[in-house]
Amino acid sequence: MTNGYWDRVLHVDLTRSETRVESLGDAFWRRHLGGRSLIGHYLLREVPRNADPLGPDNVLVFACGILTGLPFPGAGRHSVGAKSPLTGAFGESEAGGFWGAELRHAGWDAIVVHGRAAGPVYLWIADGLVEFRGAAHLWGKETGEVEDALRQSHGDRLVRVAQTGIAGEHGVRFALVVNDLNEVAGRTGLGAVMASKNLKAIAVRGTRKLPVADNTPIQQTARWVIDTMEDNHYNFHHFGTGAAMLGKHIEGHLIVRNFQDGQWTPEQVTAIDAKTFAESPYRQKMDGCYACSVRCKKRAKDEAMGVEPRYGGPEYETLGATGTNLQVDDLPILLRINQRLNRVGIDSVSFGATVAWSMECYERGLLTDKDTGGIPLHWGDGATVLKLVDLVAEREGPLGDLLADGALAAARRLGRDSEQYVVHVKGLEVAMHDPRAMRPMLENYPITPTGGDHTGAGRHRTSLRNTVGLCQFLAYDEPRVTELVRGATGWDVTDEELRAVVSRGLSLARLFNLREGLTAADDRLPQRLHDPLLKGPLSDRRLDQAEVQSIVTEYYAEQGWDTTTGAPLLGTLEALEIAEYAEHAPGIVPTGPSPRRVPPAVRGGELGERHEE
Amino acid sequence: VCQKHTAAVARTLCAPPHAPWPPDPRIRAGSCTSKLGGLDYTGLMQVVVHLHAELARLAPDNRGVLTLDVAQGTRVADVLEHFALGTQHRIIVGVNGEAARTDQELVDGARIDLLTPLAGGSAQTRS
Numbered sequence: 003m004t005n006g007y008w009d010r011v012l013h014v015d016l017t018r019s020e021t022r023v024e025s026l027g028d029a030f031w032r033r034h035l036g037g038r039s040l041i042g043h044y045l046l047r048e049v050p051r052n053a054d055p056l057g058p059d060n061v062l063v064f065a066c067g068i069l070t071g072l073p074f075p076g077a078g079r080h081s082v083g084a085k086s087p088l089t090g091a092f093g094e095s096e097a098g099g100f101w102g103a104e105l106r107h108a109g110w111d112a113i114v115v116h117g118r119a120a121g122p123v124y125l126w127i128a129d130g131l132v133e134f135r136g137a138a139h140l141w142g143k144e145t146g147e148v149e150d151a152l153r154q155s156h157g158d159r160l161v162r163v164a165q166t167g168i169a170g171e172h173g174v175r176f177a178l179v180v181n182d183l184n185e186v187a188g189r190t191g192l193g194a195v196m197a198s199k200n201l202k203a204i205a206v207r208g209t210r211k212l213p214v215a216d217n218t219p220i221q222q223t224a225r226w227v228i229d230t231m232e233d234n235h236y237n238f239h240h241f242g243t244g245a246a247m248l249g250k251h252i253e254g255h256l257i258v259r260n261f262q263d264g265q266w267t268p269e270q271v272t273a274i275d276a277k278t279f280a281e282s283p284y285r286q287k288m289d290g291c292y293a294c295s296v297r298c299k300k301r302a303k304d305e306a307m308g309v310e311p312r313y314g315g316p317e318y319e320t321l322g323a324t325g326t327n328l329q330v331d332d333l334p335i336l337l338r339i340n341q342r343l344n345r346v347g348i349d350s351v352s353f354g355a356t357v358a359w360s361m362e363c364y365e366r367g368l369l370t371d372k373d374t375g376g377i378p379l380h381w382g383d384g385a386t387v388l389k390l391v392d393l394v395a396e397r398e399g400p401l402g403d404l405l406a407d408g409a410l411a412a413a414r415r416l417g418r419d420s421e422q423y424v425v426h427v428k429g430l431e432v433a434m435h436d437p438r439a440m441r442p443m444l445e446n447y448p449i450t451p452t453g454g455d456h457t458g459a460g461r462h463r464t465s466l467r468n469t470v471g472l473c474q475f476l477a478y479d480e481p482r483v484t485e486l487v488r489g490a491t492g493w494d495v496t497d498e499e500l501r502a503v504v505s506r507g508l509s510l511a512r513l514f515n516l517r518e519g520l521t522a523a524d525d526r527l528p529q530r531l532h533d534p535l536l537k538g539p540l541s542d543r544r545l546d547q548a549e550v551q552s553i554v555t556e557y558y559a560e561q562g563w564d565t566t567t568g569a570p571l572l573g574t575l576e577a578l579e580i581a582e583y584a585e586h587a588p589g590i591v592p593t594g595p596s597p598r599r600v601p602p603a604v605r606g607g608e609l610g611e612r613h614e615e
Numbered sequence: 616v617c618q619k620h621t622a623a624v625a626r627t628l629c630a631p632p633h634a635p636w637p638p639d640p641r642i643r644a645g646s647c648t649s650k651l652g653g654l655d656y657t658g659l660m661q662v663v664v665h666l667h668a669e670l671a672r673l674a675p676d677n678r679g680v681l682t683l684d685v686a687q688g689t690r691v692a693d694v695l696e697h698f699a700l701g702t703q704h705r706i707i708v709g710v711n712g713e714a715a716r717t718d719q720e721l722v723d724g725a726r727i728d729l730l731t732p733l734a735g736g737s738a739q740t741r742s
Binding site for chain 1: 712713726
């Protein structure tokens with residue numbers, strides 16, 4: 003009997019309408035723990051080199067972590083991964099809500115989706131039952147309609163639904179996978195991958211209790227969060243994200259006008275921040291993910307505007323990407339934009355960043371009315387931004403079609419030297435935190451396997467959470483995470499062993515990226531982020547490229563990768579017990595000893611090997 | 616310590632385990648309402664302090680906005696000290712919407728914004 007996991011991965015072959023169950027074995031789970039590392043495992047093994055991200059050869063992985071679905075705050079997270087149609091690189095994104103926990107309660111640790119169905123289908127999972135169901139009636143429907151229809155047809159309002167939206171159906175390269183209507187695996191275009199497989203949704207109902215070795219750390223942690231709420235999670239609990247955006251303005255690193263300005267006006271910033279929202283009539287309540295007492299999720303409501311609480315409320319990233327960055331200071335219209343994005347399934351960060359690029363190009367005369375189909379693009383024009391959500395989602399008109407491929411592809415299509423205004427890393431539009439001012443982002447963006455993703459996790463803390471299925475917002479220190487893993491599994495894992503697990507996931511993702519043609523030259527920041535900000539106290543500073551290079555080189559060394567190419571060394575892979583993956587990235591791994599000393603993940607060989615049912 | 620400087624609040628702001636506890640004893644009981652330093656400065660100068668997010672708990676009504684009567688020559692550091700937000704804290708201070716130094720003198724009618732550094736929602740450090 004395992005603890006903390008079922009050792010059951012569901013493989014779904016849409017081409018053949020077949021499923022199979024894979025048991026990876028205890029040793030595998032201890033080495034990888036789920037999430038990021040599991041995605042790396044399957045992308046390297048199952049996706050052919052140079053596969054079309056929107057073709058049947060790509061795989062779409064829904065991966066829980068070893069802690070997903072356990073009854074304590076922060077354990078409602080799961081990962082989604084595939085080769086990204088936006089970047090062509092390692093695609094991964096995490097979501098909260100209830101879907102991941104429900105999947106685990108149904109007796110599954112992960113789902114790997116292969117191939118492409120002949121027509122629209124959805125997957126119905128009820129504990130051990132797995133069925134393909136027709137989804138022609140759901141195709142073209144908004145997310146709320148889809149969830150309503152699935153809950154109604156299965157007669158259970160607790161059915162949890164992960165789905166792609168209208169944007170995914172139209173191949174928008176930053177379409178997302180949304181679950182529970184307001185929780186999203188937002189980055190890297192995974193919704194487009196899902197739709198390319200004609201998989202509209204995965205509906206899950208689970209009734210099983212996940213066995214754990216020792217419930218004590220789980221119970222203690224749940225109690226600790228409640229008892230220390232006002233000390234540790236006050237802002238999240240009362241406001242959610244985005245409560246102190248004015249601080250970014252004052253310090254001069256607010257994201258404004260496509261990362262140009264650094265400042266807006268205090269009045270405009272505070273007009274849209276989470277505290278203003280909390281005190282406004284638009285806030286219905288705060289809500290939470292599975293088992294979470296922090297309840298940091300906003301629920302917006304306004305009947306006159308048609309804003310429904312079930313689509314949530316704007317997170318900081320959305321307030322930044324579609325608010326400050328586009329200079330939209332109208333909170334009601336931002337609520338409508340946020341809802342619209344969730345109804346059609348679009349990542350707000352890439353959307354806002356791509357629109358910002360287009361507005362800057364329009365301002366500079368590089369994008370004309372002829373290119374936009376007569377739509378003027380001006381900073382602060384919230385009504386046009388709202389309209390653009392639907393144009394992009396359905397690739398309608400020249401502008402909708404242009405922007406639907408993301409900022410970098412749009413710039414390359416437009417030409418006219420417009421690429422210099424794309425703020426991206428590895429093709430992924432940079433999130434709403436400026437690395438010119440925030441050291442953690444400076445150290446994260448260049449080396450994160452997914453690109454310009456603030457939670458894409460190139461560093462230990464964030465990577466560990468994306469691996470074990472733990473929310474980034476919870477104020478757990480590293481020893482507590484270790485205790486939780488020990489409690490869940492019964493293994494005598496150490497902090498050091500978890501560091502090795504994180505390194506495995508990062509090395510697997512790195513192997514995948516190098517195999518798909520990325521190089522060390524992609525581990526950089528765009529020119530815009532080396533330019534001084536135009537306003538505020540940081541306007542006299544310039545971020546040197548040498549500083550970024552130094553961070554990247556040091557990171558390579560820390561990971562046991564070649565310090566020039568960033569390729570994982572064979573000795574590192576051997577020390578991490580993942581040398582067999584080198585064969586899935588032929589010609590990538592240089593021979594050489596690793597500078598790392600990695601403890602064996604499994605001692606004594608008493609654990610089982612992988613097999614398939 | 617005034618009634619609004621509860622132990623829970625102060626511990627949060629002091630970023631344990633490095634911060635001293637209890638907080639600065641010079642904070643007088645009831646001092647949140649007005650008059651820095653225990654002197655009668657009424658009529659000399661008024662500043663409006665906006666305490667954002669978690670810092671709002673330092674204001675009497677939890678709404679985060681209060682008016683202080685202060686003497687000529689009062690500096691940003693005095694305001695921080697008033698709220699037990701000494702140099703050991705990473706507090707963002709804005710005066711009339713612009714970044715302020717701790718030794719900066721206040722002017723009559725100034726708006727002072729006090730914030731903890733947040734990236735989205737979690738505390739972040741800046742280079």
